[in-house]
Amino acid sequence: STMPPLLSAIANAGRHGVLAKSAVVMERLGQVDAVALDKTGTLTEGTPRVTEIRPLPGSGLDEDGLLALAAAAEHPSEHPLARAVVDAARERFVPLPEALDFTSAPGQGVSATVAGRTVQVGSPARLSAATGPASAAVVDLEETGQTAVLVLRDDSPVGVIGIADRLRQDAAATVMALTELTGRSPVLLTGDNERAARHLAAQVGNTDVRAGLLPQDKAAAVQKWEDEGRKVLVVGDGVNDAPALAAAHTGIAMGKAGSDLALETADAVVVRDELATIPAVVALSRTARRLVV
Numbered sequence: 521s522t523m524p525p526l527l528s529a530i531a532n533a534g535r536h537g538v539l540a541k542s543a544v545v546m547e548r549l550g551q552v553d554a555v556a557l558d559k560t561g562t563l564t565e566g567t568p569r570v571t572e573i574r575p576l577p578g579s580g581l582d583e584d585g586l587l588a589l590a591a592a593a594e595h596p597s598e599h600p601l602a603r604a605v606v607d608a609a610r611e612r613f614v615p616l617p618e619a620l621d622f623t624s625a626p627g628q629g630v631s632a633t634v635a636g637r638t639v640q641v642g643s644p645a646r647l648s649a650a651t652g653p654a655s656a657a658v659v660d661l662e663e664t665g666q667t668a669v670l671v672l673r674d675d676s677p678v679g680v681i682g683i684a685d686r687l688r689q690d691a692a693a694t695v696m697a698l699t700e701l702t703g704r705s706p707v708l709l710t711g712d713n714e715r716a717a718r719h720l721a722a723q724v725g726n727t728d729v730r731a732g733l734l735p736q737d738k739a740a741a742v743q744k745w746e747d748e749g750r751k752v753l754v755v756g757d758g759v760n761d762a763p764a765l766a767a768a769h770t771g772i773a774m775g776k777a778g779s780d781l782a783l784e785t786a787d788a789v790v791v792r793d794e795l796a797t798i799p800a801v802v803a804l805s806r807t808a809r810r811l812v813v
């Protein structure tokens with residue numbers, strides 16, 4: 521073709537299923553020498569499902585009652601964990617009470633007023649910082665690789681919901697390919713708990729794990745590596761990944777389930793829902809660079 525190499529690289533990347541927002545992005549992608557991957561929705565399929573519902577003794581709630589409270593509060597959220605909770609309620613034909621005053625804190629959870637009471641659903645680590653140690657149920661669920669979500673009613677824990685997601689089938693191959701391309705193991709950055717993160721990391725091979733991170737912690741980790749002279753590729757899907765995507769040398773968002781903010785902030789978007797497209801375009805952009813320099 522008579523196209524300039526970087527434009528033809530964009531076209532090629534598009535055929536591989538990655539949409540780069542400009543030719544400059546292809547050039548920058550060719551320079552990356554370190555990779556940080558988000559967990560939920562990036563290494564995993566992003567369609568987690570509720571696996572266990574445990575109302576706490578004394579809460580006066582049964583499984584459906586706990587699910588109704590949590591799903592009512594989660595209903596407006598676009599987070600994959602929220603969708604899992606709402607879908608579980610729908611599948612069990614549990615009617616949702618009305619929720620008012622919805623707020624969400626990226627990387628932490630949601631809050632709403634349900635039947636006049638404040639309901640919070642989110643990270644046990646964050647929520648129990650305010651309410652004392654989380655129950656044994658949390659540890660129990662996390663040790664088997666589940667994400668435990670704590671439900672509080674008027675600041676008291678009323679139950680724990682276990683949620684699990686499947687690893688993408690090309691996750692391990694992608695981690696291996698990225699390790700070969702950069703000469704370093706990718707780092708797994710997650711807001712989820714350390715136990716579930718390590719459980720998953722063990723299945724994809726060699727990754728370092730940074731768990732329990734808030735969105736700004738993910739960005740700070742990336743910024744630190746950038747300051748040390750690395751050129752970091754960040755791959756993520758969530759609102760919680762936006763600051764890290766912005767701090768990265770190059771940011772790629774997972775397009776299918778990606779939040780609007782992640783898609784806007786990223787330099788490129790995976791439009792075919794396959795992780796393996798990422799090492800493919802990194803390799804491609806290196807070839808394109810060699811043609812222009």
Ligand code: ADP
Pocket residue numbers: 558559560561594597599601602625626627628629630641642643644667668669709710711712713733735758760
């Ligand atoms: P990841 O980095 O794996 O994509 P997030 O940063 O989105 O995870 O979320 C980190 C943690 O915050 C979750 O594991 C969960 O405990 C909690 N959390 C975030 N959003 C929600 C939500 N809408 N409902 C329940 N918990 C949430």
Ligand code: MG
Pocket residue numbers: 558559560561562756757758761
């Ligand atoms: Mg995510």
